Amino acid sequence: MRHDVRVRETTAGPATGGYAKGRIRREDIITAAVAVYGEAGYHGSSLREIAKRAGITHAGLLYYFPTKEALLAAVLERRDAEDAEREQLQAAPGVDVLRHFLALAEHNVRHPGIVDLYSRLAAEAVAEDHPAHDYFVRHYRAAREGVVGSFRALADRGELRPGVDPAAAALTFVALMDGLQVQWLTTPDEVDLVGSLRFYLGGLLTVPLG
Amino acid sequence: MRHDVRVRETTAGPATGGYAKGRIRREDIITAAVAVYGEAGYHGSSLREIAKRAGITHAGLLYYFPTKEALLAAVLERRDAEDAEREQLQAAPGVDVLRHFLALAEHNVRHPGIVDLYSRLAAEAVAEDHPAHDYFVRHYRAAREGVVGSFRALADRGELRPGVDPAAAALTFVALMDGLQVQWLTTPDEVDLVGSLRFYLGGLLTVPLG
DNA sequence: CCTACCGATCGGTAGG
DNA sequence: CCTACCGATCGGTAGG
The missing domain is CATH 1.10.10.60 (Homeodomain-like)
Structure with missing residues (x-):
């Protein structure tokens, strides 16, 4: 790199x-x-x-x-700092973490500029020589690891539908968030960002999201 | 525009x-x-x-x-022509259409350059004054409409899990494909693109995908 | 922090 | 299709 x-x-x-x-x-x-x-x-x-x-x-x-x-490094640094701040208040692995992600999605809908930045940078940074490439490699890993822990905790408590693989559910959840953002930015009136995440999670859980 | x-x-x-x-x-x-x-x-x-x-x-x-x-217009024009050609052989709405999308994903994994182009352009074209913006508005609409028909057909035949909304399932499926592509391009070894789509569809259907 | 500048690169045109 | 060129813009530097 x-x-x-x-x-x-x-x-x-x-x-x-x-x-x-x-x-x-x-x-x-x-x-x-x-x-x-x-x-x-x-x-x-x-x-x-x-x-x-x-x-x-x-x-x-x-x-x-x-x-x-x-300057790009400073932008990413501040974003991480803000995310970390929000996660100070974070709950233990489980359904509360998923609710936290839904709240993040609600926050994003009210701040399209942030979503725009993130989506554009993520697509650019696919190239290995992009200065933000390593940042996104780490970002995706951390996101997956954060979510998979919650799905495992849910599975242990029987709150996950039988047969659902926590790792696959986590990877898919992170991808869904990203894909929804681009589609929502392109056609905002035709995409219910938060509703789609609820739909996905509702199909995996045996307990209500609230 | x-x-x-x-x-x-x-x-x-x-x-x-x-x-x-x-x-x-x-x-x-x-x-x-x-x-x-x-x-x-x-x-x-x-x-x-x-x-x-x-x-x-x-x-x-x-x-x-x-x-x-x-030149951009010509690139998009050719892409549409290729897609249309592939869909000549397309099956009636239902599980076969979903299999067709899995085959498309398999095709994409073997052609990362196409995925790269599509992901980058889609993120750029979020801006209303981007020359490919209208193309992607139409593209997303067409993709959703193509998929929702299949989910409705599945629901009619009782091959969709009870309570699953076909429109939500279609929107989510299209978003998932896009999000997976970016994550896969960023960390190819850590993302199973086709497997994730199978995971998602498997959770929705009451019939096997084959 | 600014003015003034550098070499490099961009999309597009003129004129063949 | 090419050579030769245009004005505009880029990131970065010198020197204060």
Whole structure:
């Protein structure tokens, strides 16, 4: 993997370590980048457009993030931080984790920009030399592992329909979330994102989702 | 929709109407475009790279396809023609149609370039002003309608598990195919594309898939 | 953080 | 189909 994103280096930089103005500026730039990546993809985005939305020049942006890739790393880093924060409140493996994913889907429906960013980046990052490729490899693994634990716990309690393989159910669930997002973004009025996830899970469980 | 792809105009052009050399050249260019779109996406592709793979200059390419969008239209046009050809042999609505989709998935696993192209384009074309947006709107509608008919036929024959909504099952099936493709391209060794589709369908049907 | 610049690359055109 | 070119835009750097 040639272009690994070194998330750690991103936190270093001229404006870290206590200067509030610089920290705010960095956050503004990341917010602008999320929006532009969602609209144009990573490769289709220009530092000039992102900088303009953050109210600086593209050379000014490069003062905070030395390369285009460093900015992408910071965007993914913040996303992980936000996800981790949300999962602080997470329940033990089981039906509560699945409810948590439904809540995440409800959150996403209200924030199409995030869904846009994620879907576009995931499709781009399929290429092995994409700077976010390793991020998505890890992301998918973590997502599957997080869900499979819950399906196993459900199976142990007899809350999973007999014969259902937890690993297959988990992989399929993660794929379904991704596929629904693209289809929903393309034809929002014709796709019930949360309802479809409920439909899928309802067919696997012997207990109600609530 | 501003940038509608006018597929019809693409068939017009200097090399249509009987000149075998020109027709072959056009096909070569489309083949090269499919490969490059799959690797770099539509926006990330350059006419120069596509032309180089077809053995001509980018100005030469523009002799056959007057704009970048006209080439995209031709690529989608050929894909539809190939799909239509395959569906000539199609069975009546029911379990055979689902088997047909499993066969398509098996075909896709052996042709990752096609999957790459489709996944990247679908994610890009989420944007309303993308030249392939309308294509994917129609594509998703057609896919759902094709599948829902089969689930309804299965339900009529009691081959669908009781309480399963055919429309939800169809939407979910199409989304699952898409989501699996991206996850499979990202981590091929960790995703069983065809097996996951079988898992999903097996949970819905009361008859074996074979 | 900015102005000013660099080399590279883009889609498209002129003119054969 | 090619050579030669156009204006626009890209990421990144120099120098302050």
